[in-house]
Amino acid sequence: MVGFYGMSDGDQFARVAGLEELPDRGFIQVAVGEYSVLLAKLDDGVYATENQCSHANSTLDDGRFRLGRITCPLHGLIFDFRTGQVMGGSLTMVGLRTFDTKVQEEQVYVRNEPNEPKFGIMKR
């Protein structure tokens, strides 16, 4: 696939943005293959989650981003952006799918396949 470079089979990363494109607070939406992905720069790195709530599949890109968390605009569930884990609301125990990221030479790369979602409520 154009834009990916392979480290090994199943471990491919695509360049999705320049680091300077990421806002200090908030996220951008990018495409990674067939996935819509949200990308945010937090104080300890760049993180990526799938743009789809694990409860009722709503998109998340018009949710609220605060304290390193993303809220679902449909039912208000709150997810930790780093791990994808549920932090607020009791409608699901299943977290968001996250993607590994890499930053090289001011460019942001996202792995082409998501990680399995984490299960359970994350405490603050």
Next chain:
Amino acid sequence: MAKIEAEILSRREPSSEREYQARPFLPRKPIPNIGLERIDGERFYSEAFMAEEWEKIWTKTWQIGVRESDLAEPGAFQTHELGKESFIFVRGHDGQIRGFYNVCQHRGNQLCTTEFGKTRAFTCPFHGWQWHTDGSLKEVADPQFFRQFDDGVPEDELGLHPVRVAFWGGWVWFNMNPNAMSLESYLGELGSQLESYDFSEYQLVDYQTFEWGGNWKHAVDAFNESYHFCALHPDMVQFGEGHDIPIELVGIHSRMLNFSGTVSEVLDEREEMTPLRAKMMETRLGIGADEYQGSASEVHFEVVKHKRASQDETHHPYKKMNDEQLAHQYHYTFFPSATFTQKPEAGSVFRYRPHPTDPNKCYYDFFILIRNPPGTPLPEYEHRVHAHGEAPVYAEAFEGTFDPILANVLQQDGSNMETMQRGVKSAAFKGMILCDQEVRLRHFHQNIDRFIDGTFSCEVNAANQPPTSGLVRDGGLLRNE
């Protein structure tokens, strides 16, 4: 009169006596005589009394809800709990902030289960009914299942139930009584005085809730007098004066002046700059020990001098403030549940909330607000809730946002909640005996009684509206002159 008052008045320059929005306390007005009767203990634990308070006070008076700045974007919402009710405050996609009861109009489920978020439309997780952010009905899921709707869904009847909102000091206030007097009228003269601080310019940096094992009125009472400083907070008298301070009852609200940058007259050595006094001078008042070598009891004069010298350059509203405001803590309580403790640069807001069902518990909300330079990005505070029985070390809970010595003072205040709650239930307790320095408590409990017995009503145009200014009304009991 405290010694410091005479010291201030003897050095007050005539030029500093121009009229300010916040009227100075000094020279102090006599503390009004509003009676000597004991205050009963039953009001603190009676479920019947709690029910009366809900019916006659909580659902009829103005309360602080959320910060306006937390509703910056269209669709942004915050939820807030008061007693048995939950509310949603939301900025609609038309830009207007509104308040609603957090209740689905279908089966009564709570609509929003999280404290903050942003939505396109509120969607009940149970059956999927939806409402626009202006509260109007968007969609009933499968309306064909409802024979009641054979002739069409009655959208006018099915909107979210609104709660009245108004805005003051950067806060969204709310009132469950749609016929209540305006917030501006309610806050009255004291509200007008506090506008000199420009609260809407303050940024919320910390918000913590403590579930305390005492009735909410114990929490109000704990902070509305400084008579307890010497016994409960021995540190506080080292760098402030809370002994015999000016107090004013203004309508149903009240204020007092806690002196800062001084040493209490209850101590013998007021002049010496001890390490504690020097530390508090630096952290609370911003004056380093190398800048000031004078008496520890007169630091406040230096504070006024410093702030006046910088008033043309600073973003702080020193120019609008009288000298007392520059150096000392203005402490205002709006009936029944909001306290503002203020310095020009920062302040704390206390909000007292009843437990939904148990008169033996309450919620004490502590907000720290700072007036940062214009353009400072909004701090992202985390609202932390400390459940009863899981009390933190307060100095650790407030690390980075509140001086540890003052956080410990707050812990000392909290430590009384459970012991007060137990004590007032004792057969040996014959009612509270309150001194003049505790007159705000007497005033507060008298106001509670007046709301409950119907003497006061906050309905607009009601003949028995409570006074909200210092002006004496016909039959008013509130005199400061």
